[in-house]
Amino acid sequence: QVQLxxxxxxxxKPSETLSLTCTVSGYSISSGYYWGWIxxxxxxxxxxxxxxxxxxxxxxxxxxxxxxxxxxxxxxxxFSLKLSSVTAADTAVxxxxxxxxxxxxxxxxxxxxxxx
Amino acid sequence: EIxxxxxxxxxxxxxxxxxxxxxxxxxxxxSYLAWYQQKPGQAPxxxxxxxxxxxxxxxxxxxxxxxxxxxxLTISSLEPEDFAVYYCQQRTNWPSITxxxxxxxxxx
Numbered sequence: 551q552v553q554l555x556x557x558x559x560x561x562x563k564p565s566e567t568l569s570l571t572c573t574v575s576g577y578s579i580s581s582g583y584y585w586g587w588i589x590x591x592x593x594x595x596x597x598x599x600x601x602x603x604x605x606x607x608x609x610x611x612x613x614x615x616x617x618x619x620x621x622x623x624x625x626x627x628x629f630s631l632k633l634s635s636v637t638a639a640d641t642a643v644x645x646x647x648x649x650x651x652x653x654x655x656x657x658x659x660x661x662x663x664x665x666x
Numbered sequence: 667e668i669x670x671x672x673x674x675x676x677x678x679x680x681x682x683x684x685x686x687x688x689x690x691x692x693x694x695x696x697s698y699l700a701w702y703q704q705k706p707g708q709a710p711x712x713x714x715x716x717x718x719x720x721x722x723x724x725x726x727x728x729x730x731x732x733x734x735x736x737x738x739l740t741i742s743s744l745e746p747e748d749f750a751v752y753y754c755q756q757r758t759n760w761p762s763i764t765x766x767x768x769x770x771x772x773x774x
Contacts, residue, residue: 586761595767596702596704596710596753598765601762612667649761651716652716652721653712654710654712656709
């Protein structure tokens with residue numbers, strides 16, 4: 551069974567970099583699929599941040615592209631998100647996910663607050 | 667960028683009634699349209715992919731239809747556990763995706 555476990559701080563200071571990691575079990579990242587990040591501000595809808603393939607090919611939301619970096623570590627079966635220069639507008643629940651065209655597996659979600 | 671507009675924003679119905687949720691795309695997405703259900707404190711759950719295909723394990727009361735720019739999610743007879751927020755999502759430029767703003771289905 552595919553499981554995604556997120557880790558990372560729940561509080562980030564303005565102007566700093568948000569960093570989250572998603573550890574996958576039950577499936578090897580190297581075997582395929584796109585691995586991505588979605589966020590949801592409090593009381594609002596879903597926003598796709600970006601996705602990465604096991605080869606390292608990346609795809610980002612144009613509105614966040616200048617601040618987003620994603621990476622994959624196949625040796626640890628993990629993928630990661632970095633979002634730089636955060637502001638209060640980046641406060642949200644962040645989800646990692648394995649995206650297929652017919653199925654999606656989600657992490658548990660990490661609430662992240664940007665505040666000094 | 668393709669924009670998805672969902673209507674209505676909120677739908678108030680009673681258990682046993684039929685729910686019809688709409689999703690309109692700013693340009694054709696062919697049949698690359700999915701529907702998700704999200705309950706408070708939970709990750710979204712994929713219900714329908716490619717406009718009309720139900721995910722394994724999703725009850726038959728959920729159905730999707732449409733192509734091009736106009737899509738519908740229908741719940742034939744509402745169960746108490748169906749009251750949630752529903753999102754449509756397009757994948758025309760896979761793996762890039764966009765979501766609609768959501769429809770809240772609430773108990774009348």
